[in-house]
Amino acid sequence: MARTADPTTHRLPLTSLLHEPLISITLDKGQQVYQPGQTVRGEYQIDAVEPADIRAVELSVLWYTEGKGEEDFAVHYFERLTAGDMLATGLHELRRFQTELPNSPLSYEGVVVKIRWCVRVRVFLNNGKDGVAERAFQLGEVPYAQAVLP
Amino acid sequence: MKVTAVQPPAIRGGFCPPQNPFATRFVRPGAMPFLFSPPIDREALVAKLAELQWRGAIVGPHGSGKSTLLAELLPELNRVGRRVVQFTLHDGERRLPIALSDRALSDAQTIIVVDGYEQLNAASRRTLDRHCRRYATGLLVTSHEPTHLAQLYQTAVDCELMETIVDLLTRGDRRFVSATDVERAYCLHGQNAREALFSLYDLHERRWRELHERL
Numbered sequence: 001m002a003r004t005a006d007p008t009t010h011r012l013p014l015t016s017l018l019h020e021p022l023i024s025i026t027l028d029k030g031q032q033v034y035q036p037g038q039t040v041r042g043e044y045q046i047d048a049v050e051p052a053d054i055r056a057v058e059l060s061v062l063w064y065t066e067g068k069g070e071e072d073f074a075v076h077y078f079e080r081l082t083a084g085d086m087l088a089t090g091l092h093e094l095r096r097f098q099t100e101l102p103n104s105p106l107s108y109e110g111v112v113v114k115i116r117w118c119v120r121v122r123v124f125l126n127n128g129k130d131g132v133a134e135r136a137f138q139l140g141e142v143p144y145a146q147a148v149l150p
Numbered sequence: 151m152k153v154t155a156v157q158p159p160a161i162r163g164g165f166c167p168p169q170n171p172f173a174t175r176f177v178r179p180g181a182m183p184f185l186f187s188p189p190i191d192r193e194a195l196v197a198k199l200a201e202l203q204w205r206g207a208i209v210g211p212h213g214s215g216k217s218t219l220l221a222e223l224l225p226e227l228n229r230v231g232r233r234v235v236q237f238t239l240h241d242g243e244r245r246l247p248i249a250l251s252d253r254a255l256s257d258a259q260t261i262i263v264v265d266g267y268e269q270l271n272a273a274s275r276r277t278l279d280r281h282c283r284r285y286a287t288g289l290l291v292t293s294h295e296p297t298h299l300a301q302l303y304q305t306a307v308d309c310e311l312m313e314t315i316v317d318l319l320t321r322g323d324r325r326f327v328s329a330t331d332v333e334r335a336y337c338l339h340g341q342n343a344r345e346a347l348f349s350l351y352d353l354h355e356r357r358w359r360e361l362h363e364r365l
């Protein structure tokens with residue numbers, strides 16, 4: 001499950017936790033650390049929402065920055081399922097994904113800025129709301145930065 | 151989740167870095183809910199703005215939640231049929247970045263939202279005001295100081311509110327930031343919750359690394 005108190009799981013903006021369907025994302029073998037060029041594989045499932053209420057589902061494998069300043073991100077892999085796709089295959093079906101990871105940017109646990117990688121699933125509902133879940137993973141093995149703070 | 155993968159060298163004892171709940175990602179307007187003082191809520195505030203003929207100001211010091219409140223109100227404005235055109239002004243932006251002759255800004259269903267109204271020079275404010283009156287266009291602004299517009303809401307931060315915000319952001323996980331830390335940040339930054347949260351960001355970074363070193 002992507003929405004747990006697991007400290008290895010990336011938090012979501014608080015507002016996204018409201019009115020959202022239940023989304024679970026798992027990576028094969030529970031893998032957390034990948035090397036550049038490796039393939040990230042996994043599956044996701046959507047629950048607690050009626051198929052007719054779904055407008056679209058988007059899966060992204062992306063990196064983003066996190067810290068005190070401006071934010072940046074880039075989507076490495078993207079796929080979108082329409083309501084028709086969801087109805088054709090069944091809502092609760094486990095849906096697989098995979099993509100080969102790039103050489104950079106590597107995950108980085110800096111003090112002022114961090115680079116995070118994750119698999120993100122966003123479910124768009126017909127009522128205009130959406131639900132998001134993320135599963136974090138690490139690309140590369142860059143050591144943590146040391147904090148030198150007053 | 152049980153971590154079964156090979157850990158990177160910097161992780162010892164299975165320690166995974168906790169996410170910093172004070173990062174921009176979580177504290178920026180739109181990510182963090184605005185905490186109203188009951189009985190006021192966003193619906194009531196938009197109703198009050200309607201009573202004010204869609205002309206009002208959100209007033210409060212730096213970092214006290216004006217933009218966060220705006221982000222909370224915008225969906226509600228859309229819901230009640232207002233077409234929102236928003237401008238966010240930064241230091242030194244003395245004019246709106248669009249000509250007011252633009253048709254998109256000239257009808258009674260539209261509400262022009264200016265975040266950082268105090269940046270506009272006097273001439274730009276007068277022009278904007280005249281334009282809005284002429285076309286019955288709404289005008290909602292945020293400002294550090296009272297304006298000629300009726301005050302819709304005054305944002306303010308006290309130590310108790312800071313504590314509530316921190317509890318919300320950390321989801322009760324107070325391993326790295328204590329109530330004393332929050333009080334100290336509030337005393338240091340006063341009404342500027344944004345700066346106080348950024349100082350807690352630094353503290354969080356230092357504390358988890360200290361823990362990591364001990365493991």
